[in-house]
Amino acid sequence: MHLKLSLALAALLAATAAPAQLQPKDLFSLQVASDPQVRPDGKAVAYVRATGDVMNDRMNRSIWMIDLASGAQAPIAAGPGQHASPRWSPDGKRLAYVSYAEGEKPQLWVRWMDSGTVARVATLPEAPRSLRWSPDGRSIAFAMFVPGEAPRLGKAPDKPEGAKWADPVRYTDQLVYRTDSEGLLRAGDVQLFIVSASGGAPRQLTRDKGGDPGPLAFTPDGRAILIGANRKPGADRDPVESEIIRIPVDGGDATRLTNRDGPDSEPAVSPDGRLIAYTGFDDRKRNSQDMRLYVMNADGSNPRLLTGGFDRPISRPMWSPDGRSILALTIDRGEGKVVRVGLDGKVTTLAGGLAGGSLDRPYSGGDYHAAGNVVAFVAGDEHRPGDIAVSRRGRTTRLTDLNADLLAARKLGEVRKLAVTSSRDGAPIDTWVVLPSDYRPGEKRPTILEIHGGPASSYGANFGTDMQLYAAAGYVVVYPNARLSTSYGEAFSINPDPTQPFADYADFMSAVDAAVAAGYADPANLFVTGGSYGGYAAAAIIGKTDRFRAAALQKPVINWVSKILNTDIIAAQYEYTYGKQPWDNPEILWRNSPLSLVGNVKTPTLVVVGERDYRTPISESEQYYGALQLRGIPSGLMVVPGANHGGLTARPSQSAAKASAIIAWFDRYRTVTK
Incomplete structure (x- = not known):
């Protein structure tokens, strides 16, 4: 009897001590690092830490500093509100940042590091962005929205004093009058400002029409600021276009340094001021x-392409201290990397394993900064969200482990690479599988095909809460970088013939076939989901095959005929996707619309969309749901209150609820196989 009791107690204790799987409530406990900034002497790194707040259902941002010699960390700006965008002064003795308390406008602050004194530099009516110190450390440049006069049409009667009337009507004559990130746009433009680092009234440097200037760059003498923007009237009609523009700090006319059909952006001036690096x-x-x-002379002459032989995207250029090379961010086969590009075009990898900024799904990406011989970056892997790491003389050190306590008590699904060859043409398709933590070799499990958005994006071996929650519910997750994904060269990502719809369908089916052949997937229990373009692809899939027991379409494109004129990216969508105006060739739009296949669908389908989605508007999801309902197909519509397209999972509670709903939908239709 005593032996039986002892064994029972031991079993109970073992079960209690065993790590649990990731739970929806854990989304409030996750932390993620971003925006590393190396102090000019290379001895410390400031970064932004986002932490879940269960009481306010959001991620709170604070600024921390790491001493590289000791590894010690300390908060620089924390407490109530949001704190972000840390930027070191040239001498490293001060740190500028943006901070605001609940219900207040974001403001520009400076901290004197030796004394810990903090001061607000100016009282700003709008949020500052793109902070940049002048080379002498006396000033800080930034961009800020300046409201303009809204167009009017007619006039309402005068309102009696004390009357409570409805909000006034809104009128626009602009092509782009709303964006997914900002909603209905106010009249006005983003302008360039400069303010004394000791405090004072900001001075406005630009007053023209046009888009956001993006990252700013001072010339070494501090007499001018370079921006990359389309500052022409009607810029919203040509959203891809931008030029490198030189703005004098002390007044005078701006000078356009580039002039071609295409974007030129992210200017970076060499230490000696002779050259300008930029992307485009x-x-x-x-x-x-x-x-x-690219690089060009400081006056805009002699532009030349450096990475013509490097078939990968380039962003975030920074000059090395000696001016002989340029650091940059790239994505290669789903992996974020920091590379060094010589002036001869030679590309060398300095650091890999950079993490994307998404928590819910394993998107590729990265964030880095360099000073001296130190490169700081956000590093992650399939089992950890972004942490801060540094690379010095070829040696990489991870400085933070923000989720160590939480994830030590969680047993996560294993992520493996899956060999896939497309049935379309034999091309290799990078694919990963996530296995449930209790998976046993040879066991066939219900399997979810998860498709990324874009399609001009990519997944990688990165952490994703959706994937881990699906695995915790007993599902194998298959996620491929099918045709049209980026980071595999332009030829892989370009749609060669829009008249042939759903060209990546074979790649997706090949990934599922490979999971079945590998013994991971139960062919009788297959499911499909994806977001944005992934929702579009999933809708096309269930219109072409009945092999999936259920589907969950997240913020999908359903009907190009209606969507292409009802999206916030209207100016570029038609021309860059199909090459013609929608009324000139509506047949091609309909052939590429999953709604054209809805008459074939037999798959039970859940449709999920944000209430304020202006990228793939809610009407897209409503059309598909309505069609399914009319046809008698088991279907459901889930609307996420207040969420836009890019922020469908921004609130931890909604991210957890969305994943839970998809799991519940799939559980409803999965079968028990023997």
């Missing part, structure tokens, strides 16, 4: 075009 491409009006790295 010659616009060929294709669905996917990678940014390349």
